[in-house]
Amino acid sequence: MNRTILIIDDEEPIRTSLRGxxxxxxxxxxxxxxxEEALGILEQQEVAAILLDIWMTGIDGIETLRRIKAREKGRAGEGETPVIMMSGHGTIETAVSATKEGAYDFLEKPLSLDRVLLLLDRAIRAHDLARENRALKAQMETVPPMIGDSPAMRALEEKLLRVAPTEGWVLITGDNGTGKEVAARRLHAxxxxxxxxxxxxxxxxIPEESIEVELFGQESSAPNGQKIIQAGRFEQSNRGTLFLDSVGDMSxxxxxxxxxxxxxxxxxRVGGRRPIQVDVRVIAASNKDLQDEIDQGRFRxxxxxxxxxIPIAVPPLKERLEDIKPLVEFFIKTHxxxxxxxxxxxxxxxxxxxxYHWPGNVRxxxxxVxxxxxxxxxTVIDPEDLPEFIHLKPGATPTSTPWDTLLExxxxxxxxxxxxxxxxxAQLARHNxxxxxxxxxxxMERSxxxxxxKTLGLD
Incomplete structure (x- = not known):
């Protein structure tokens, strides 16, 4: 979870005190x-909350707040970062103005450090809760179902329902294209x-040379000495689910x-020294026989x-052919x-x-389709419309297609x-x-x- 705080104040003693x-x-x-410096930092670094002084040289705090909020409206993502305004010359009018511009709250100087910590904790919790609600809503709208009513799929769904509410880690196995990630997302949902x-x-x-940064994040320094923090996938999945696909292909x-x-x-993090504690549920997946990979010395x-x-196997399509019709109908509906x-x-x-034997499975x-x-x-797709390979038995060689002829x-x-x-x-057929x-x-013009x-003999 991101807990980085950005302090924006032109008085160095106040920044030093707050930092401590x-x-x-x-x-x-x-x-x-x-x-201006703060806006530059926010272009490179996401933060959990901002402490912003109102009276500053250059653009003041209210204008800085406006620009921060305008920047966030132009982005899709996790919503607005809470901004807590600070002022040594605070008035009710100033506080109201800041609130109208989108400030989370207002603090008067000299600052009460206890109140600073209390407001930050509340602001971050509220922001996280709003983010989680958005993520849950989006997930409920986008998580695809497991399609099929074959005995194999009923058994799979029963296992998913039994395992999902637990905290047990899961290893999903199955051939390419069977729907391992769909099963993982359903477990999470x-x-x-x-x-x-x-x-x-x-x-x-992920390339071997960048896997550590991708998974664990990185800490580095900008030319102005500011620390830049890049969260990795482990950190991003805190309080959620980390899905490690193709684990059999890792070095x-x-x-x-x-x-x-x-x-x-x-x-x-790479370049960091502070341990990051995470609370994640891990779901892994592989299309390889990991026992065989272990015997070959390629997997630990x-x-x-x-x-x-908890092992879960997703069956190949050839073992649940009765699910082809509902799958086709589902894919037609999506288009x-x-x-x-x-x-x-x-x-x-x-x-x-x-x-057909479906070596590529559901994918x-x-x-x-x-x-x-x-x-x-x-409007009705008949056998003669299907590609030639659908009609062939496994191992048979198809004859050339129109595209093969084209390349000749x-x-x-x-x-x-x-x-x-x-x-x-094809376009004429598509538009009847x-x-x-x-x-x-x-x-093209109709004429x-x-x-x-007429030139091509298609009139």
């Missing part, structure tokens, strides 16, 4: 001697941590660093035991708003889908003509032969499109 008391309470502190963040880390996608060096943080539930046994408290009219798959097309099915919604000529052209002009023919034919609508979508179609 705040650091004694383990608040990281940043300082700015002017409103059903848990007591649902109001907290869900932070996903694709372990395979042994990275595994060792993660193991220590998981065991102690604390870590130090102690990390495996740490992660594999319905962008379609000119309702589309559906015929019973014969569904039979073809059920006879492959999702991509196929989107492709058919765009490319199929009619050695002459650029012939290839361009062939592409235009394929493209315009409506030339005016097709011309509008592809950015020019007529001429082009």
């Amino acid at each position: 008391i705040l650091e004694d309470e383990e608040y990281p502190v940043l300082e700015a001697a002017s409103g 059903l848990s007591n941590r649902a109001a907290g963040p869900f932070i996903a880390v694709n372990s395979a996608a 042994l060096k990275t595994q060792a660093k993660i193991l220590r943080a998981l065991q102690e539930r604390r870590f130090e 046994l102690d990390l495996y035991y740490r992660l594999n408290v 319905q708003a962008t379609l000119p009219q309702h589309r559906t798959f015929s019973p014969a097309a569904f039979n073809c889908l059920k006879n 492959e099915l999702k991509n196929l 989107e492709r058919m919604l765009i490319m199929a000529p009619g 052209n050695e002459n650029l002009r012939d290839a361009r003509i062939a592409f235009e023919r394929i493209f315009l034919k 032969g409506n030339i005016s609508r097709t011309a509008e979508v592809i950015g 020019a499109l007529h001429r082009k179609l």
